[in-house]
Amino acid sequence: MLAYIKAWLKGSKVNKLKRQLKDPYYQYLFDVEPGVFVCFDCETTGLDRKKDRIITLSAIKIVNNEVQTSQSLNLVIQQPEDISAESIAIHQIRNLDVENSESLYTDEFEAIKVFLEFIRGATLVGYHLEFDIAMVDRVIKPRLGMGLPNPQIEVSGMYYEYAMQKYKRSCIEPNIDLSFDTILKNTQIPNFGQHDAFSDALMTSLIFLKLQQSISR
Amino acid sequence: MAITQQREFLSQIPPFDHLEKALLNKLADSMDVVYLPHKTLIKFEGPVTENSLYLLIKGKVAEIQDDEVTYRYSVRGFFGDTDILGEGNRLAHYEVQEEAIAYKLPAKLFLQAFEQNHDFAHFFNSSIVEKLNRIHEAVQSATSTEVMMDTVCSAPLQPYVALDKESTLHHAAQLMVERRTDACIVEFKDAEIGIVTSTDILKLLAKNEPELASLRLDELANRPVQTVHEFDYLFNALLKMTRFQIDRLVVRGDQGYRGFLHQKDLMSLFANQSGLVLLKVEQAQSVADLVVLGEQIDGLIANLNRKGIKTHYIAKLVNELHRKMISKLVDFLLPEHLTDKVCIFVMGSEGRSEQVIRTDQDNALIYADDLTESELRELEAFATSFIAALQEMGFPPCPGDIMLSNSDWRMNKTTFMEKVAGWFKNPSDENFMHAAILFDAETVFGQGSWLNQLKQTLQHEKERYSNFLRLFAVSVLRFKTPIGFFGGLVADSESGHEVIDIKKGGIFSIVHGVRCYALESGIEKTNTHWRIKALMDAGVFDKEFGIELGETLNFLNTLRLESMLHQLADGIEVPDNKIRLSELSHMQQDLLKQSFTVVDDFKKRISHHFALDGLL
Structure with a gap:
């Protein structure tokens, strides 16, 4: 019964979003592709969801147990001029993506359109995903009339469930550390080095695969 | 960006390090990351071009053939090359033994590199010995060569000066000054030589010897003279000097003598610790030193x-x-x-x-x-x-x-x-x-x-x-060589690691076996390599077999040494003889298997020679 209500609620939420969609071209975002996951991560100018902007966005598709790094999406968005060169340097966006002019976008909506094409109906995966989605939604809402409708999986939530398995029969309320580094360490995923959007998305993908495996078992 | 990481990862793995940059990058950029949970089975089926080469980022994978583990791969190891290159109809499959993460390189690109780069292709085609030599070369070129391992002729030599035994000291001194050297060889009959050095002259002067200049060299010459071959290692020269407590060696070539090697010239080459340790032993003053x-x-x-x-x-x-x-x-x-x-x-x-x-x-x-x-x-x-x-x-x-x-x-x-x-x-x-x-x-x-x-x-x-040698030799067979019927390594499991006791598995049999042959032939040398050499000279071992046995022993000892150094670094005070298979590269495992085959052959030879059948 509960499951039925949940499904109905979800369905009505999706229907609501469908009604909000201004541009029918993006209907494809609603065509859920089972078994296809996209892990994504953004580097932004700051943490204010209203004011700050996306500088880089990396997205990687996960199909079965494979993280398709060879077909990853790495977008770089040119910032309004008042943002200093130093700040860009901090985010490590120089080399590859500037070289690869295809992924350097002057208009942020143009960049996000490529991202939408990439994810289509996939389930979105991320760490503190809500923030990254909010950053994308800020860009698309004015044009599409809605935020991202895709199903979402939060890896820190998965990790919480995974860590709680140990305490199933215990009555203590454990204090579980959900920081990225702790999760990385406890899931024994190798650290791929510096924190940029791509590495974070890759590591998050691997955490996701590992936890998916562990929880289903 | 992490794509650069994939490039970096690949560029550090031989033979990929041989690829030109553009091709290397193309390969690296085409790699996907795959998560392989424990016990995952990987099989190479279907058309080759749909398969991939796996390069491990983390974890352990075993190659299994006919229920026997034939290889183990760990971090930076790769597998699938033989399957992609289709060497024979292999029935091997792979099983993840410890949760793994790997890069998957599409076979198509691997084959492209194979076709485009000769060195790269050669790596997969060449024999094990060649592969090993290349590793050796790589190690040696990576670091500056140790002076100790240079040959004698690379050191500054003093010119060779010689006089016959009837010459006078005056004559010798003149020649030494003229040729700027501080020693003179005295030639006796039958190619025997003696030596007179500036130190000798100094001592004679101090003693106020009468008629110094007209003394005959054959009365003064020191004999025998210690020599070293010009192609010998410098450290051997230094060892000789310290062993005999002398300052110079006569350097000989294949055709006669070449000159003198003086200790002070030799020491000037050793700017590092290796030569100095040797001298410090001589200088030690106390137990604490x-x-x-x-x-x-x-x-x-x-x-x-x-x-x-x-x-x-x-x-x-x-x-x-x-x-x-x-x-x-x-x-x-x-x-x-x-x-x-x-x-x-x-x-x-x-x-x-x-x-x-x-x-x-x-x-x-x-x-x-x-x-x-x-x-x-x-x-x-x-x-x-x-x-x-x-x-x-x-x-x-x-x-x-x-x-x-x-x-x-x-x-x-x-x-x-x-x-x-x-x-x-x-x-x-x-x-x-x-x-x-x-x-x-x-x-x-x-x-x-x-x-x-x-x-x-x-x-x-x-x-x-008369029965002694037979009974003495029997212990060669005491331990089973850790190699399976299909040529795979047979390991013991010890706190989650697969280990082989390399002393019991091979070193002991070679050392004791060679000892038995040496005892039988009355060879006095004690070092196993020298015994093997003596046995080759005596015709007991043919040359090929002797060399193979020596190299095998060397390889096993190297693995043991590396494992011991590892253990010491981990704080274990008295290291044991066990080596962990997962820490060996693909190549080392290959060589280890070959080595054990040599050990097994040697055991059979001993069994036959000393008639051991029936004793065990």
């Missing part, structure tokens, strides 16, 4: 090994140092009036100069038959303090108590002889072991001739008991 040196030697070993120097040479150098240290120690501790009444010798691996990391000590002492009660008490006190000091220097005590502090191994000459003869009258495993280590013994201090007499007793008794 020797303790410090012990620690430096461990650093030296690790250094030489890293530079890709063969374990056999490292062992030779280290054992020379050990013996010098021991003999220095005796100098410090033994009362002077006893020095010519004893013979102190090392046995077993130390006697063979094969112990690199100090894991054991076997030593004994023979004293003169006529020592007084008080002298015996002094000797006992010496024995106790000697063993205590050795322990401080990093030689762990012998678990079987085969040390000169034990009165069973500190005896007068006559009793010792009787003891040895007794081993033959009452054959037992223990007595065989004693005979074996005594046969490897070498004198470190004192009356070397007494040890030789002891060894002659050994030879003599061996002749008397």
